[in-house]
Amino acid sequence: MPAQTRANRPSLDAYWMPFTANRQFKAAPRLLVAAEGMHYTSEDGRRVLDGTAGLWCVNAGHGRRRIAAAVEHQLATLDYAPSFQMGHPIAFAFAERLGAIAPGGLDRVFFTGSGSESVDTALKIALAYQRAIGQGTRTRLIGRERGYHGVGFGGISVGGLVNNRRAFPLLPGTDHLRHTHDLARNAFVKGQPEHGADLADDLERLVALHGAETIAAVIVEPVAGSTGVLVPPKGYLERLREIATRHGILLIFDEVITGFGRLGAPFATDFFGVTPDLVTTAKGLTNGTIPMGAVFASRAVHDALMTGPENAIELFHGYTYSGHPVACAAGLATLDVYEEEGLLTRAAALQDHWHEAMHVLRGAPHVIDIRTIGLVAGIELAPRAGAPGSRAHAVFVDCFEKGLLIRVTGDVIALSPPLITERAQIDAMASMLGDALARAA
Numbered sequence: 001m002p003a004q005t006r007a008n009r010p011s012l013d014a015y016w017m018p019f020t021a022n023r024q025f026k027a028a029p030r031l032l033v034a035a036e037g038m039h040y041t042s043e044d045g046r047r048v049l050d051g052t053a054g055l056w057c058v059n060a061g062h063g064r065r066r067i068a069a070a071v072e073h074q075l076a077t078l079d080y081a082p083s084f085q086m087g088h089p090i091a092f093a094f095a096e097r098l099g100a101i102a103p104g105g106l107d108r109v110f111f112t113g114s115g116s117e118s119v120d121t122a123l124k125i126a127l128a129y130q131r132a133i134g135q136g137t138r139t140r141l142i143g144r145e146r147g148y149h150g151v152g153f154g155g156i157s158v159g160g161l162v163n164n165r166r167a168f169p170l171l172p173g174t175d176h177l178r179h180t181h182d183l184a185r186n187a188f189v190k191g192q193p194e195h196g197a198d199l200a201d202d203l204e205r206l207v208a209l210h211g212a213e214t215i216a217a218v219i220v221e222p223v224a225g226s227t228g229v230l231v232p233p234k235g236y237l238e239r240l241r242e243i244a245t246r247h248g249i250l251l252i253f254d255e256v257i258t259g260f261g262r263l264g265a266p267f268a269t270d271f272f273g274v275t276p277d278l279v280t281t282a283k284g285l286t287n288g289t290i291p292m293g294a295v296f297a298s299r300a301v302h303d304a305l306m307t308g309p310e311n312a313i314e315l316f317h318g319y320t321y322s323g324h325p326v327a328c329a330a331g332l333a334t335l336d337v338y339e340e341e342g343l344l345t346r347a348a349a350l351q352d353h354w355h356e357a358m359h360v361l362r363g364a365p366h367v368i369d370i371r372t373i374g375l376v377a378g379i380e381l382a383p384r385a386g387a388p389g390s391r392a393h394a395v396f397v398d399c400f401e402k403g404l405l406i407r408v409t410g411d412v413i414a415l416s417p418p419l420i421t422e423r424a425q426i427d428a429m430a431s432m433l434g435d436a437l438a439r440a441a
Helices: 003-008 022-027 065-077 089-100 115-132 153-158 197-210 236-246 268-272 299-305 325-341 343-359 390-402 423-440
Strands: 032-036 039-042 047-050 108-112 140-144 174-177 215-220 250-254 278-281 293-297 367-373 376-381 407-409 412-415
Touching: 047 423, 065 325, 089 108, 089 325, 108 115, 108 299, 115 140, 115 153, 115 215, 115 250, 115 278, 115 293, 115 299, 140 153, 140 197, 153 174, 174 197, 197 215, 197 236, 215 236, 236 250, 293 299, 325 343, 343 367, 343 376, 343 423, 376 390, 390 407, 390 412, 390 423, 412 423
Parallel strands: 140 174, 140 215, 215 250, 250 278
Antiparallel strands: 032 039, 039 047, 108 293, 278 293, 367 376, 376 412, 407 412
């Protein structure tokens, strides 16, 4: 590392890093200092191919000048404005643009600051809706094992990642469907696996256990991302929709990862042809440039709350940064880029090549499963005895040192590159990962 670069490095002590082994990281830090297109630049000047779209969010690639210019203009024009009993035109313009591409026609938009906030917002909307239609006994929320719905208390309560839940108290009255991962029957599948639609019947079991009159909503990720890319079996989401409708339970899709083109359609709702009542989004909403989230609601849900005195607040909920003008500017510019370059559907044209490139890794050392859909892949490794997660982490560090950014969760390697990726770059990701797996052996 050049002496000048090391000399310019700030102290690492003060920053308490999220979801990071802080002591391990700070002993051997991996620092990124610039980004353009498909690549990061590391502190020591190396180009690092971005195989993860940052953190599932930089769908249009890095350094988009159009988005930067829109942010700069908005900062100079209106840097902040409150959204409580006030408004600014750009928030309404952004909501209207989003409504035009809304998943399943869910064109009523509530802005948040992140995916975690979107989830907690959707859960609160579901509870408020049930109360508004005279179903106030419906207070129970159903999630799914191995689901990730952010880090708010609502999100960790319906989520199914043990480490997110074990250290903090959870909301009462939550329960969980079983997860859909079936390694014995569905290993090495391209697209949706054949087996497991019947797992949606878990919702019937929970209705029988708790009573439908107690259940407000069920929330699932159409494709579970942070838990290791778990793809829904054929017919699973359709069956879940039918059961929820029959029992008056709202269905929420968490599309923080799958939204904005990840699967080759604007939303997973479009890709699977299953329409929920609420959809949570963030990440690709602004191409990761400015923190922002949004909840899409059906008109039926929205309109049910638009009752009572006109001077009454219909939903007693919101955030200081709801509809932040700079975030809205970034979002509008992001939508322009998506539209002009066809990025919301580009993954569909790349999916077959992606499948083949990733499944070449079948037979690589310690690989026990590969799951691919859209431009997402999960490569599952056999864990080391007594040290779960350490094998995948070693591959992660090795890949970074050799010029590829991947993401690991437990012993699953996840890839989800920016939607601007080219076939040659996909091949490079597979080759570099294959080399790292060989070295890890």
